[in-house]
Amino acid sequence: MNTRMVVFTAIRQAALIACAAAGMATLATAQTTYGLKVGAEGYFPQDATSYRGTAQVTSVPPGIDCRAELVGDVGPTGACTANFPAGTVVKLTATPLYGGTFAGWTGACAGQMPTCDVEMTMDRETRVKTVAKTYTLTVRGTGTAFGQVHSNNFFAHPSIACNIQGERTWGTCVSEVPAGQMMWLGREEPTNTLARFMGWLGCALPDDYNCRIVMDGPKTVGAGWIAPEIVIGSNGGNGNGKVTGAAPFGASDPFDCTITPTGTTGICSAHWETGPYSITLTATPIGNSVFVGWYSRWCSGTGPCVLTPATQLDQMRMEIRAVFETPTYLLSIAPAGSGNGKVAFSPARPDCIVAGGVASPNCSTLVPRGTPLTLTADPTGGSTFGGWGGACSGNQPACTLVMNADAHATGRFNAPRPASELARALLASLTLAPDEQYQLDRFGNADGTFNLGDLLALIARTGERLSPSTLSALMQSQPSNAVRRGDGRSQ
């Protein structure tokens, strides 16, 4: 071996040694830091009433600043992993958020204190355990129809599954929700419903289908559906009638609505919540009334009113007005003769007054169709009733008509006969008709016979005195003795 060879070999060995030393040094420097990972403890299935809360975990030395929560699949957020030099003692501090309560550590940390020291002698992991403060979430109903509100399935727990029918609710409509948690509520209704969603109440972030709400306090969310309402009414007709029809699907009582000139009574409205069945309303007049027709945008004519889901739903209130009328006919009473009297009506209405052969306005009157009406003639002031004509007949004072058409009757009131004429009748020189005798007796002493007492009554009523024009025919030949009054006057 020559010298050159020895030196080369020595240098080569020295180099190898140096390289080995350098390699060892490099290996020693890579193992001086360890990773620290912070997370949140999962649910506490053993305690269904407690919910995992949220804590902010920070470290000293800095490096960890983690929002420790498990929100569905999202998990903790922030700086939840950091490397620390080997041997470093990292102090972690957990601060519960939203009013929660610190409940301890698991993993690298232990104990019940919110601070924890982790010596970084190796990669470490720890999870913070926080019990959330909860707030009550209440779902309330409104409107008239059925629907459901449920929590969207982002979270397995807690859940809302609330059935709503108007203001009535059943199911899970109240739930304790961790403070700070955002709840997503959705709505659902039957596919054949005719109801409309009225919207969310008390919701911070609503849209047509969902309600998002942050539980930063007790919350009440309202939801409701309203079904179209069918309302039967009248349109001011003067008749009576009924409107009937089967109950809408979902309603309990069938339509049974009585319509009078003053309003409606009975089952006159219902909410139409569910299709696809149609509703048929039938109008039936009562008594003398007639059904004039429907007065609404959905029905017309006089036939049945058929409502189908397609015929409505652009308005939530469907007013179906049924018009019943009772026709009226004109009864007119014309006087004949020049006497006085009145015609009374039953059922009562203002008397028809006849004075000197002239009728008062009440002698023409409108009478509802089919009304039986009794007219009673009543002569006054010594007049006598001479009988009926036209729609009435006969000489009796009473006449009954059934008004099924306009009617015109004539009532004859004869002017009072002079008392002297009646006196002549009593002396058998003048003959009175039986009806006239009857009426004179009726207004006299009413003893059933026309006699002297009736004449005296007439004289007393009219103030009349016996007229000299009725002097005995014997005196026609002796005018100088035509004195008939005992008051000394010559007639």
Place this chain on the structure above:
Amino acid sequence: MTTRIWRALVGSSAFVVLAGCSGDSAVTPDNPMAQRSADAAKNVRALAIELTMPSRNDGGIIFTVEGPNIVDVAPASRFDVVTNGVESRGRTTITALVVGPLQNGVIAWLTVHGTNSGQPYDVTVTQVAASAAEGFVQRDDPGIYRLVVRR
């Protein structure tokens, strides 16, 4: 009886009565009415028709007086009278209706032809009715009322 018949009957009756009572004048066919008027003014006298049966609250009476040569029945004071006369076989029957407050006393005057004034006259009450005080009721038994003719 129609008016025409009535007038014919009464006119002829009066003619007969007055003609029968006329003792000093002749009735000429040419002017009978003028002759009757002239006769009537003579020999006519009034006899009282007097109610003798007590009456109270009566307001009217109808009676018939029959006899010869009756000319008329005229009212007494406070009364009104309507009459109807019939002549038959020389006797006249007059039915009179007297209205007024009936009391005992004269209620009417019977005028007759003087030459026959002494002959009897029959008076029959057929109806009596109360005044307003008793509601104009018809008296049931007018026969209890008594009327007499006094000279």
